[in-house]
Amino acid sequence: MTSPRAAGTAPRSALTRARVLESAVTLADRDGLGALTMRSLARELGIEAMSLYHHVANKEDLLDGVVDVVAAEIQDAVGRLEALPDDAPESSWKPALRRQILAARTVLLRHPWASTVLESRKSFSLHVVRYYDSLIGLMRRGGFSYDLVHHAMHALGSRALGFSQELFEPDGATAGSAGDGSAEEGAADAATALLLQMADELPHMVEMLAEVGHQDTGSTLGWCDDQTEFEFGLDLILDGLERLAEREKP
Template identity: 60%
Template sequence: MATDAVPAPRTPLSRERVLRAAVGLADEHGLRALTMRRLAEELGAEAMSLYYHVAKKEDVLDGIVDAVAQEINEAVADIAAPDWKTAVRRRILAAREVFLRHRWAPALFETRSSTSLAVLRYYDALVGLMRQGGFSYDLVHHSLHALGSRALGFNQELFDPAESGGGDIPADLADQLPHLVSMLSGIAHDDPDSTLGWCDDQAEFEFGLDLVLDGLDRLREQA
């Protein structure tokens, strides 16, 4: 005698599940696609039911910053190196690999008014590495300012030409900006998979990172 199939029980909602779905939605469609309604559809739930787990969209955004930062901490946890500079470089490049999986995340990290505990733990470990390498706390403080967002694995763009329709200088301004025109016509970013912004590709990132780390190493030796 045939029996009706019993439907599989639905996985209950939780804050972790909501945030995991939010990260996946942002990965696939970009941060602008992340709305409470779209998130509820992704989870097969009513939008109002999300509010039992996340207070509002800002809570979701803070939560996915935490989630990405925790992913970074897991990625760097087992990194070892014979000296401070190699260790710091490897940690920063490992963090960058996480951002390359979540390309929307750098812009979000820059907008948060509250600092994630997971981000603070990342920085705490970075400070510890530099202290073990012979840096004073004062020099570590200067170093973090010099590294800026590079410490987390991405460059802050000075400007975004995409907002004005591209990286080309308008023709009516070209004769007033000859050096910028020459520079922009000569640069190329050939590996889009390593790029987090207009001038934030892997080669540019590592160039700037190594300049800063080499300079900091000289200061450490002089201290």
């Protein structure tokens, strides 16, 4: 960069905290979270591991930063949605909230490792908080009391950011793997087989699997259509909130 730099900025290097974080995100996207080590990140950037410590305090700080990058992406995606007109009816909080959350979800689907990291943070990203603030704003416009909003945010939990931890995905989420997907399928099949094997002990479970049939997935991860299930759960909560909001009215 040959441009004159702002008043107290770093002098010569093209390497900045921002570039480090960006690189970390790409690396995690490509090779999975497990592959994101200080040494491998440094290699990616063409420097030595210890040099990273001039831009991030330690690995926790790196992960904080990486979360912040993803959160910024979320905020950006949400920002692209068309704003509610000022004269929108009170009831429009619900589709609006739904849209924002699903927009956030598209971002997290691009970074499958991010949910894990998000959950492990103990400090929070300002971008996330700003996103939350917009969700709260929507509910307020819907006539929610702050008390109800507060409960609502807790009830949504991580779903507000677009993910919900599925127990039992026989593979998924762990590494990039980037394979043809037959590995996941294999694991899912193996799991199902194992369940069938003890059918007498798990009557309802087995019967359910037989009936619901986990066959035609295709869309996302192995077993079920996560997107459908995510929206099902989300709508369940939104409907419930709607009823509670109605009840609050005088």
